[in-house]
Amino acid sequence: MAHTTDRGGRKAGTRKRADAERNIVAIIAAATESFARDPDASMTDIAKAAGLGRVTLYAHFPSREQLLRTVLAETIAESTRIIEAASPAEGPPAEALARMIRSCWPLLSRFGSLHAAAQRALPADEVRRRHDRPMAHVERLVARGRAEGAFRTDLPVEWLVTTVYTLLHAAADEAAAGRLATEAVGEILEKTLLAALKSE
Amino acid sequence: MAHTTDRGGRKAGTRKRADAERNIVAIIAAATESFARDPDASMTDIAKAAGLGRVTLYAHFPSREQLLRTVLAETIAESTRIIEAASPAEGPPAEALARMIRSCWPLLSRFGSLHAAAQRALPADEVRRRHDRPMAHVERLVARGRAEGAFRTDLPVEWLVTTVYTLLHAAADEAAAGRLATEAVGEILEKTLLAALKSE
DNA sequence: CATAAGTCGAACAGGGTTGTTCGACTACCT
DNA sequence: AGGTAGTCGAACAACCCTGTTCGACTTATG
Numbered sequence: 001m002a003h004t005t006d007r008g009g010r011k012a013g014t015r016k017r018a019d020a021e022r023n024i025v026a027i028i029a030a031a032t033e034s035f036a037r038d039p040d041a042s043m044t045d046i047a048k049a050a051g052l053g054r055v056t057l058y059a060h061f062p063s064r065e066q067l068l069r070t071v072l073a074e075t076i077a078e079s080t081r082i083i084e085a086a087s088p089a090e091g092p093p094a095e096a097l098a099r100m101i102r103s104c105w106p107l108l109s110r111f112g113s114l115h116a117a118a119q120r121a122l123p124a125d126e127v128r129r130r131h132d133r134p135m136a137h138v139e140r141l142v143a144r145g146r147a148e149g150a151f152r153t154d155l156p157v158e159w160l161v162t163t164v165y166t167l168l169h170a171a172a173d174e175a176a177a178g179r180l181a182t183e184a185v186g187e188i189l190e191k192t193l194l195a196a197l198k199s200e
Numbered sequence: 201m202a203h204t205t206d207r208g209g210r211k212a213g214t215r216k217r218a219d220a221e222r223n224i225v226a227i228i229a230a231a232t233e234s235f236a237r238d239p240d241a242s243m244t245d246i247a248k249a250a251g252l253g254r255v256t257l258y259a260h261f262p263s264r265e266q267l268l269r270t271v272l273a274e275t276i277a278e279s280t281r282i283i284e285a286a287s288p289a290e291g292p293p294a295e296a297l298a299r300m301i302r303s304c305w306p307l308l309s310r311f312g313s314l315h316a317a318a319q320r321a322l323p324a325d326e327v328r329r330r331h332d333r334p335m336a337h338v339e340r341l342v343a344r345g346r347a348e349g350a351f352r353t354d355l356p357v358e359w360l361v362t363t364v365y366t367l368l369h370a371a372a373d374e375a376a377a378g379r380l381a382t383e384a385v386g387e388i389l390e391k392t393l394l395a396a397l398k399s400e
Numbered sequence: 401c402a403t404a405a406g407t408c409g410a411a412c413a414g415g416g417t418t419g420t421t422c423g424a425c426t427a428c429c430t
Numbered sequence: 431a432g433g434t435a436g437t438c439g440a441a442c443a444a445c446c447c448t449g450t451t452c453g454a455c456t457t458a459t460g
Contacts (some may be wrong), residue, residue, distance in 0.1 A: 219437085220436060235448060256436080259436075
């Protein structure tokens with residue numbers, strides 16, 4: 001149990017069997033999908049979705065809470081990557097915002113109720129804290145837009161950020177429910193948010 | 201068991217004891233408050249909040265689901281009353297919308313997560329169906345605004361309604377969480393929504 | 401190929417929920 | 431003042447969930 005040196009150079013036996021590593025990613029994928037569909041998804045649901053036994057989940061994640069934490073972290077990391085790929089710090093603020101909106105909303109749509117799941121099972125401040133990395137990008141963009149005279153200054157920055165965030169989610173939900181045509185969402189969001197944010 | 205005529209003119213023994221009627225309103229009040237605070241509020245929670253025994257709840261409501269249904273119906277009825285009191289069909293659309301917003305948001309704030317509770321425990325289409333009475337007022341107002349050239353016509357009406365609805369809720373949540381000053385909410389919502397809806 | 405690592409199903413304990421039943425008790429109503 | 435409608439607490443059954451343990455089985459890996 002404490003060989004410490006096995007050839008591969010691993011310290012404390014952290015290297016798992018290829019088998020197990022494959023299952024871990026399968027579990028995370030299944031959990032992501034399950035939580036996105038049903039915020040109350042149980043370990044049984046997720047195990048079934050992953051095609052594995054429930055016990056196996058507990059072999060890799062000590063608790064449902066921890067699994068959810070992991071899923072949330074990975075998802076937010078991907079969001080951050082996508083936001084940064086839209087280079088929100090470059091070009092005219094309005095155009096940067098439009099770029100961000102269009103690249104972002106499919107993600108929110110795909111991850112559906114995962115956020116609700118997190119808010120239900122994890123402490124509220126933790127959820128908020130984990131979000132503030134990607135959130136900062138939006139906030140920075142809004143602040144820049146205000147400084148450059150493109151966005152309105154008569155409302156609190158945080159409220160404008162909340163507006164962006166909320167409407168992104170709402171549009172994603174509407175699209176998921178089939179009440180909004182997928183192709184139209186980008187344009188609709190862009191028009192709505194630019195109108196809500198632009199100065200004058 | 202089938203007296204049918206008892207003097208008071210009641211048909212099938214529907215008249216309850218004054219005692220019981222008092223408790224029924226207490227239960228509904230407690231349930232409303234409990235659901236508004238915690239969408240997962242249990243019958244035990246509600247009974248405790250009402251100062252009654254859990255069994256008594258079941259004496260008046262056959263199930264938690266039915267109780268939630270009742271609470272939802274009463275709440276929506278009150279919303280409808282408040283919306284109508286703002287006479288959304290009169291005056292310039294922008295002003296009518298502003299009136300409606302200002303009279304509406306404290307309600308949404310007060311009822312907090314009741315909507316979430318309903319969405320969790322009741323079939324989605326039922327929740328939606330119950331909302332379409334008050335929703336119709338908003339939709340009518342938006343449509344009128346478009347017809348009179350005050351509101352934009354380049355986006356679907358349903359999306360504009362969703363925008364109003366969503367941002368009202370978001371602002372109410374922010375206020376409840378202390379991230380938005382209560383006195384400021386009305387003005388902030390009015391400015392944001394008018395900017396999002398107005399034509400051009 | 402042998403062994404250690406991983407999987408799996410069944411079964412368990414512990415907690416929570418919804419509804420129901422019982423008998424004793426209490427408030428109302430006439 | 432007495433009969434009845436209503437309340438209440440305790441206890442029950444049924445269900446679902448999380449986490450854990452067991453022993454038997456399968457698979458990777460060296």
